[in-house]
Amino acid sequence: xxxxxxxxxxxxxxxxxxxxxxxxxxxxxxxxxxxxxxxxxxxxxxxxxxxxxxxxxxxxxxxxxxxxxxxxxxxxxxxxxxxxxxxxxxxxxxxxxxxxxxxxxxxxxxxxxxxxxxxxxxxxxxxxxxxxxxxxxxxxxxxxxxxxxx
Numbered sequence: 399x400x401x402x403x404x405x406x407x408x409x410x411x412x413x414x415x416x417x418x419x420x421x422x423x424x425x426x427x428x429x430x431x432x433x434x435x436x437x438x439x440x441x442x443x444x445x446x447x448x449x450x451x452x453x454x455x456x457x458x459x460x461x462x463x464x465x466x467x468x469x470x471x472x473x474x475x476x477x478x479x480x481x482x483x484x485x486x487x488x489x490x491x492x493x494x495x496x497x498x499x500x501x502x503x504x505x506x507x508x509x510x511x512x513x514x515x516x517x518x519x520x521x522x523x524x525x526x527x528x529x530x531x532x533x534x535x536x537x538x539x540x541x542x543x544x545x546x547x548x
Contacts, residue, residue: 399447399458406464408437412449413456422448440464 400411412419412433421430424446428437435447442464448457471479 399456401460401462403462403464405468406439406466408440408460408462408464410435410437410447410458410460412451414449414451414454417451419449419451422450 399413402409402411412421412435415433419430419433421428421435423435425443426437426440426445428435430436435449437445440462442462445460446457447460448455450456
């Protein structure tokens with residue numbers, strides 16, 4: 399079988415060439431013209447088709463999806479669209495990189511920021527008495543702790 403789809407019209411060509419060809423269809427009615435069977439305004443529902451001539455009979459299950467506003471794209475058009483998209487994306491990334499490169503070291507005074515005066519000196523945090531560092535004059539506190547030999 400040769401199946402051609404154009405919009406919502408489906409044309410099926412029977413592989414039989416000799417004799418008078420009879421078409422049998424379940425579900426939809428079409429126009430049979432010798433070797434071709436044309437279904438106009440096909441609703442994308444599955445159809446069982448058969449064409450016969452004498453003792454020979456060919457059967458086919460047609461599950462063609464059709465739409466009225468479809469447009470076909472060839473491989474060259476798809477390749478061009480993808481390439482153009484990649485080039486535009488790369489160009490935008492390059493522009494963003496070069497414009498943001500100069501602003502790394504700058505600090506701007508935004509609307510919600512306070513003006514920075516002299517930094518106030520904070521007192522050091524209160525040390526935890528359990529974890530005080532050993533100072534030169536305090537070795538006697540830890541004199542009872544000796545290293546163990548393993």
